[in-house]
């Protein structure tokens with residue numbers, strides 16, 4: 714008998730440690746079904762066997778299901794709030810900051826964070842931990858080459874200051890690159906960093922089921938220092954944040970209480 718979607722997700726979990734049952738099913742199933750069709754497979758088990766046999770196909774499958782869209786200073790008004798209202802208070806309280814960009818995709822978010830922190834600190838005092846589940850995205854992040862569209866929300870003076878143009882692509886300055894530590898990390902499985910002053914986790918929580926999201930909020934809360942801040946994406950406001958000992962301090966910003 715051919716596999717159900719559930720059989721497929723269980724097998725993928727064993728193979729990759731990615732628990733697809735934590736992602737909203739309708740959205741994820743539609744994406745996977747359309748990929749299977751495009752690759753000319755008709756059954757989940759047949760596609761699974763191909764993934765097992767071909768490491769490149771497996772990596773591109775993980776890359777496809779994880780959706781890596783990002784850009785520098787995505788939703789600029791929220792970064793403005795971060796710069797104007799959030800960072801000065803955190804810096805006042807803690808001095809140097811431990812910052813984690815979780816689900817950082819191809820690096821635009823942690824690199825934006827370094828540029829912003831450089832308004833307050835010398836570069837050598839800045840470290841941003843950046844993590845993602847997707848190896849291909851992390852490889853691109855480390856390469857640091859971007860198309861013009863990724864820079865559309867970036868202030869012009871930052872483009873001048875931190876990028877060189879090479880073959881039509883924008884290359885991030887090595888001095889910024891060196892301030893970011895990239896690592897592979899699965900938000901659903903792996904231990905979280907501790908004592909963070911600021912966690913940026915944007916545009917990934919919306920892919921997860923309510924149950925999975927709730928678990929992650931507790932983990933983020935535990936990863937934060939007291940009064941530390943969780944910065945979430947535009948469609949990811951937390952309902953009843955007090956359940957997780959979090960308090961909304963601005964739209965999209967939650968403080969650990």
Ligand SMILES: C[S@@+](CC[C@H](N)C(=O)[O-])C[C@H]1O[C@@H](n2cnc3c(N)ncnc32)[C@H](O)[C@@H]1O
Pocket residue numbers: 779780781782783784787815816817818819822844845846847850898899900901914915916917946
């Ligand atoms: C749409 S991108 C968001 C990038 C960036 N945070 C932003 O807002 O521009 C979503 C990222 O979440 C990552 N992701 C998906 N599931 C994950 C998981 N379980 N653990 C860690 N990262 C995950 C994907 O690989 C992808 O790079």
